Amino acid sequence: KRSELEMKSMEELKDLLASFSPLSSLHNTTDLTNKKRLIRAIEIAEYNSNHPQNKGEFPVLKSIIFGVKYDRDSRRKRITERLKKRLESGMIEEVQELLKTVPAEDLIYYGLEYKYLTLYCTGQINFEDLFSGLNTAIHQFAKRQMTWFRKMEKEGHEIIWLDGYMSMEEKMSRILPLIADSY
Secondary structure, three states, X not given: OHHHHHOOOHHHHHHHHHOOOOOOXXXXXXXXXXXXXXXXXXXXXXXXXHOOOOOOXXXXXXXXXXXXXXXXXXXXXXXXXXXXXXXHHHHHHHHHHHOOOOOHHHHHXXXXXXXXXXXXXOOOOOHHHHHHHHXXXXXXXXXXXXXXXXXXXXXXXXXXXXXXXXXXXXXXXXXXXXXXXXX
């Protein structure tokens, strides 16, 4: 079936996906711009249309959200130091091995590190560009994460922040009683 879908044009695939009922073809907009994702969305929609799901009520879940917080300067320093250690610990060699069996285009698709390391291993960027580009991208990602946490708090989600410099024992002594009380 997938091979048949791969022969269709993007417009045909979009029309086919649109033909499923809204409940069975849940997908996001990226599915409509990438042929692989569009085909996968059709496969999921076909499966869902042939396997109706229970539409009952979901149980109310009580969750506890913990976060480990460092001040901005410490977070930046920790990110850079961690990247240096990871590069020294074999990240480059890992990607070189992966490139023996995985096409570079596919590897680039799998995230920040793989993108930059693949570009480096294939000679498209030098080590300085690898390090500075990846370091900047990771810092930007961490900043987006903190923005996401602030958004969660504004929406009413309580985040129990733990000081990153606390020992693991101190962190666990704060976490375990709260978990025990929630059950």
